[in-house]
Amino acid sequence: MGQHILLASTGGAWHMAAGQTVRIVNPHGTQAVDAWALAADGSETGDGTVQYSSMEHTRSVNSSIYIDTGLSVMGMDRRPLFTMVEDATPGHHDTQLCPCNGPLYADLGQPPAHRSCAGNFHEALAQIGLEMPFTPASLNLFMRVRVGPEGEILRDLPVAAPGGHVTLKADRAIVLVLSACPQDVTPINGADCTPRDIHLEFSRGPL
Numbered sequence: 001m002g003q004h005i006l007l008a009s010t011g012g013a014w015h016m017a018a019g020q021t022v023r024i025v026n027p028h029g030t031q032a033v034d035a036w037a038l039a040a041d042g043s044e045t046g047d048g049t050v051q052y053s054s055m056e057h058t059r060s061v062n063s064s065i066y067i068d069t070g071l072s073v074m075g076m077d078r079r080p081l082f083t084m085v086e087d088a089t090p091g092h093h094d095t096q097l098c099p100c101n102g103p104l105y106a107d108l109g110q111p112p113a114h115r116s117c118a119g120n121f122h123e124a125l126a127q128i129g130l131e132m133p134f135t136p137a138s139l140n141l142f143m144r145v146r147v148g149p150e151g152e153i154l155r156d157l158p159v160a161a162p163g164g165h166v167t168l169k170a171d172r173a174i175v176l177v178l179s180a181c182p183q184d185v186t187p188i189n190g191a192d193c194t195p196r197d198i199h200l201e202f203s204r205g206p207l
């Protein structure tokens with residue numbers, strides 16, 4: 001554990017014990033980070049997969065379309081997988097948009113080899129010997145998405161200051177998967193459309 005650098009446009013997966021925390025630091029303030037969790041305590045959904053972070057259940061339980069300090073990300077069992085315990089940004093982390101993916105980049109005219117958060121999710125799991133048969137919706141840290149009065153989804157520029165960070169605390173044994181979003185066509189990672197590194201600081205064990 002300890003400190004890690006999540007390189008621009010790449011993903012990673014880490015086992016976390018219940019009570020362990022990770023601080024996710026945004027050195028430039030503009031970089032979106034897609035986040036997922038899989039249960040590592042043996043709990044399953046009943047349809048052949050481990051419990052995984054569900055943005056649908058998260059929004060339902062929290063009655064919010066955002067994740068902010070004190071709110072948890074739920075599994076399909078409506079129980080917390082992890083909780084945001086600190087937020088040194090303006091908050092309102094997005095749960096609405098899908099992780100970027102191959103078809104999205106094809107629509108943007110990019111080659112098939114363009115990296116994506118969905119691809120990073122599966123690549124990161126494979127690196128620790130795990131797999132999922134599908135790509136769950138992601139929590140999109142540092143990403144600013146508002147809903148307009150007519151239900152429009154409005155993608156704003158990121159607003160965290162350089163060094164802005166959040167801290168997530170595992171509520172049960174989980175595998176945390178993170179992707180430093182590779183989006184370099186639209187300005188979701190900042191007006192200069194430049195993916196950047198993210199710094200991670202894991203606590204040594206449960207606090």
Ligand SMILES: [Zn+2]
Nearest residue numbers: 100117181182
């Ligand atoms: Zn992405």
